[in-house]
Amino acid sequence: MSDSKPHDELETLRHSCAHLMAQAVQELFPETQVTIGPVIEDGFYYDFSRDQAFVPEDLEKIQARMKEIAAQDLKIVRHEISRAAAIKKFDDMGEKFKVEIIGAIDDDEPLSVYSQGDWSDLCRGPHVESTKQIKVFKLLHTSSAYWRGDERNPVLQRIYGTAWNTEKELRVYLKRLEEAKKRDHRKLGKELDLYSVSDEIGPGLILWHPKGARIRHLMEDFWKREHFKNGYEMVISPHAAKIDLWKTSGHTEFYKENMFPNMNIEGKEYVMKPMNCPFHIQIFKTKLRSYRDLPLRFAELGTVYRYERSGVLHGLLRVRGFTQDDAHLFCRPSQIEEEITRVLELIISILQSFGFFEYKIYLSTRPEKYVGAEESWDDATKALENSLRKKKLDFEVDPGEGVFYGPKIDIKIKDSLGRHWQVSTVQVDFNLPERFNISYIEEDGQRHQPIMLHRALMGSLERFFGCLIEHYAGAFPLWLAPVQVILLPITDKHADYANKLAQRLEASDIRTEKDLRNEKIGFKIREAQLQKIPYMIVLGDKEVDSQTLAVRKRRSKETRTLDFDSFLGELKSSIDSRRIDSES
RNA sequence: GCCAGCGUAGCUCAGGGGUAGAGCAACUGAUUCGUAAUCAGUAGGUCGGCGGUUCAAUUCCGCCCGCUGGCUCCA
Numbered sequence: 255m256s257d258s259k260p261h262d263e264l265e266t267l268r269h270s271c272a273h274l275m276a277q278a279v280q281e282l283f284p285e286t287q288v289t290i291g292p293v294i295e296d297g298f299y300y301d302f303s304r305d306q307a308f309v310p311e312d313l314e315k316i317q318a319r320m321k322e323i324a325a326q327d328l329k330i331v332r333h334e335i336s337r338a339a340a341i342k343k344f345d346d347m348g349e350k351f352k353v354e355i356i357g358a359i360d361d362d363e364p365l366s367v368y369s370q371g372d373w374s375d376l377c378r379g380p381h382v383e384s385t386k387q388i389k390v391f392k393l394l395h396t397s398s399a400y401w402r403g404d405e406r407n408p409v410l411q412r413i414y415g416t417a418w419n420t421e422k423e424l425r426v427y428l429k430r431l432e433e434a435k436k437r438d439h440r441k442l443g444k445e446l447d448l449y450s451v452s453d454e455i456g457p458g459l460i461l462w463h464p465k466g467a468r469i470r471h472l473m474e475d476f477w478k479r480e481h482f483k484n485g486y487e488m489v490i491s492p493h494a495a496k497i498d499l500w501k502t503s504g505h506t507e508f509y510k511e512n513m514f515p516n517m518n519i520e521g522k523e524y525v526m527k528p529m530n531c532p533f534h535i536q537i538f539k540t541k542l543r544s545y546r547d548l549p550l551r552f553a554e555l556g557t558v559y560r561y562e563r564s565g566v567l568h569g570l571l572r573v574r575g576f577t578q579d580d581a582h583l584f585c586r587p588s589q590i591e592e593e594i595t596r597v598l599e600l601i602i603s604i605l606q607s608f609g610f611f612e613y614k615i616y617l618s619t620r621p622e623k624y625v626g627a628e629e630s631w632d633d634a635t636k637a638l639e640n641s642l643r644k645k646k647l648d649f650e651v652d653p654g655e656g657v658f659y660g661p662k663i664d665i666k667i668k669d670s671l672g673r674h675w676q677v678s679t680v681q682v683d684f685n686l687p688e689r690f691n692i693s694y695i696e697e698d699g700q701r702h703q704p705i706m707l708h709r710a711l712m713g714s715l716e717r718f719f720g721c722l723i724e725h726y727a728g729a730f731p732l733w734l735a736p737v738q739v740i741l742l743p744i745t746d747k748h749a750d751y752a753n754k755l756a757q758r759l760e761a762s763d764i765r766t767e768k769d770l771r772n773e774k775i776g777f778k779i780r781e782a783q784l785q786k787i788p789y790m791i792v793l794g795d796k797e798v799d800s801q802t803l804a805v806r807k808r809r810s811k812e813t814r815t816l817d818f819d820s821f822l823g824e825l826k827s828s829i830d831s832r833r834i835d836s837e838s
Numbered sequence: 839g840c841c842a843g844c845g846u847a848g849c850u851c852a853g854g855g856g857u858a859g860a861g862c863a864a865c866u867g868a869u870u871c872g873u874a875a876u877c878a879g880u881a882g883g884u885c886g887g888c889g890g891u892u893c894a895a896u897u898c899c900g901c902c903c904g905c906u907g908g909c910u911c912c913a
Contacts, residue, residue: 307841307842307843308842309842309843310843395907395908396841396842396843396907396908397841397842397907397908397909398840398841398842398908398909399841399908399909400840400841400909400910403909403910404909404910405839405840405909405910409840409841409909410841410909411841411842412841412908412909414907414908440906444849445849451904451905453886453903453904453905457903457904457905511911512911512912558913560912560913562911562912563839563840563910563911564839564904565839565840565841565908565909565910566839566909566910566911566912567905568906571913572911572912572913573913576913577913578913579913580913676912676913677913678913679913710913712913713913714913715913716913717913718913742873744870744871744872744873745870745871746870747870772869772870772871773871773875773876774869774870774871774872774875774876775871775872775873776871776872776873776874776875776876777874777875777876778873778874779873779874780873780874780875781874781875782874783873783874784874790873792872792873794871794872795872796872804872804873806873811873811874813872813873
């Protein structure tokens with residue numbers, strides 16, 4: 255089986271490698287049935303039907319067998335086969351999943367079988383010519399998956415692997431995996447004392463430790479300043495509301511499976527909020543709005559609670575309570591494009607400030623099931639598209655992938671390891687204005703329904719923080735570093751000078767720590783380095799005598815001797831410009 | 839939630855049917871030192887929880903909780 259994308263050479267190799275693996279598995283474990291084995295980013299997987307799961311030792315055996323089969327130089331041959339013959343062939347082999355696959359293929363599409371030695375598989379191809387060409391590969395891990403991704407279907411055993419043209423490419427890839435492991439925000443979160451989750455509190459609920467919270471405050475402060483500058487007003491809403499609000503909004507109908515169950519307060523049902531929008535709408539509704547008031551931009555760092563199945567929780571990236579950097583814009587239809595453009599500008603500017611310069615942007619259009627008039631959808635989609643073009647942002651259209659209430663733009667950031675994370679989103683909403691029956695008075699003196707836009711830039715602060723940790727491998731740029739400077743006196747004779755400097759730095763809003771412990775300087779440097787503190791200041795007799803600082807940066811071993819003012823000047827210029835360079 | 843694996847000191851991990859061990863961290867003392875680990879000592883654990891098997895369970899079994907890798911979904 256294969257996906258429908260055109261195959262490049264490496265994909266063909268990987269696909270053939272998946273076949274090679276399937277052959278090895280069936281030779282070693284004859285009771286196993288094959289299903290599908292597509293190419294994925296950086297490798298491939300194959301789903302097998304088998305009662306027992308594969309264990310790591312099995313992977314070694316399978317991999318060894320693959321090497322043997324590859325060495326046999328089996329020619330990989332394609333033949334077309336009639337539908338009836340195909341069904342009979344795979345039915346005889348007891349491959350009931352393959353039979354099912356054939357049943358799902360269009361009648362007019364030719365069926366092909368690829369054989370290598372006595373092993374064959376239904377497959378569209380293409381494949382390499384011989385098993386011998388598959389030299390560089392490694393099986394990575396196993397997991398389970400449902401047949402066709404549906405949990406009502408049988409459970410399959412999946413094996414993931416990777417294949418490359420050269421040993422060197424494989425080594426580079428494995429190195430990248432290792433690097434990603436080192437940068438894992440869960441590992442760094444512990445090592446740098448940024449956050450934790452507690453069994454006693456509950457899974458998916460984050461405790462921000464002082465250093466993590468420090469960064470969060472910096473993120474929030476920056477975010478708020480930028481929003482005030484850009485014509486937003488801050489609102490604050492509670493964490494729970496009566497169930498009726500969510501009935502009106504439609505959440506109990508469309509979002510129920512993601513909501514925390516109701517709680518009963520004096521006989522009334524309340525629910526933790528999974529979104530902020532209904533609250534902002536209530537604020538909009540507290541008075542009669544004129545077209546002169548629009549656009550109205552309500553922003554909130556709003557903490558929401560969503561039920562996520564326990565198995566999907568993941569560090570900071572997938573949690574049950576998180577804070578969205580949310581905003582809802584109410585505008586006239588003619589203002590959509592301008593507003594979207596402004597949102598896009600703000601998104602790009604903020605993401606760049608945090609060090610993300612590459613994006614993948616998706617425009618999702620009307621799905622099959624939708625609310626609102628077709629014409630409004632077309633206009634809004636056009637407005638989104640125009641804004642993207644005006645800002646010269648490359649994007650892909652995801653046809654029919656919009657949410658039922660309106661078209662949207664999603665933005666994924668690319669981190670320093672080339673991984674993509676969904677963060678920003680801008681969505682047009684035709685549903686809530688209708689459900690809550692909101693209106694404003696137009697120039698014509700009549701009530702009109704405003705257009706409502708939802709948008710988030712960082713998405714969730716938790717997730718964004720997780721991305722930041724991994725993007726910087728914990729070595730935050732100076733403006734974000736929880737501790738910016740650490741003072742390291744060589745002996746306790748120099749402690750007074752350190753205290754004095756600390757005071758002066760703190761008075762200038764520099765986040766400063768001092769290490770007055772009775773330890774050798776090498777030890778203090780090592781710890782500061784492991785804590786990824788941007789600036790280490792060594793203070794000994796020389797510095798005290800000359801009233802200077804021996805400055806060592808986290809990324810270089812060189813030290814420079816600076817006076818206080820020029821050191822402070824260097825810090826300030828980096829902080830004020832939110833510099834993201836490898837040096838700071 | 840489902841499949842698989844894991845859960846031993848604050849952290850990283852070893853061990854294993856006869857009620858536990860290392861390194862780092864913590865604490866105490868000595869050392870006052872110039873750019874990635876100074877030395878010595880002390881203390882620290884109902885071996886995730888609850889049941890079961892057994893003369894005896896941290897070890898074997900069951901259930902529960904949590905974590906990890908996936909499946910599905912999404913900020």
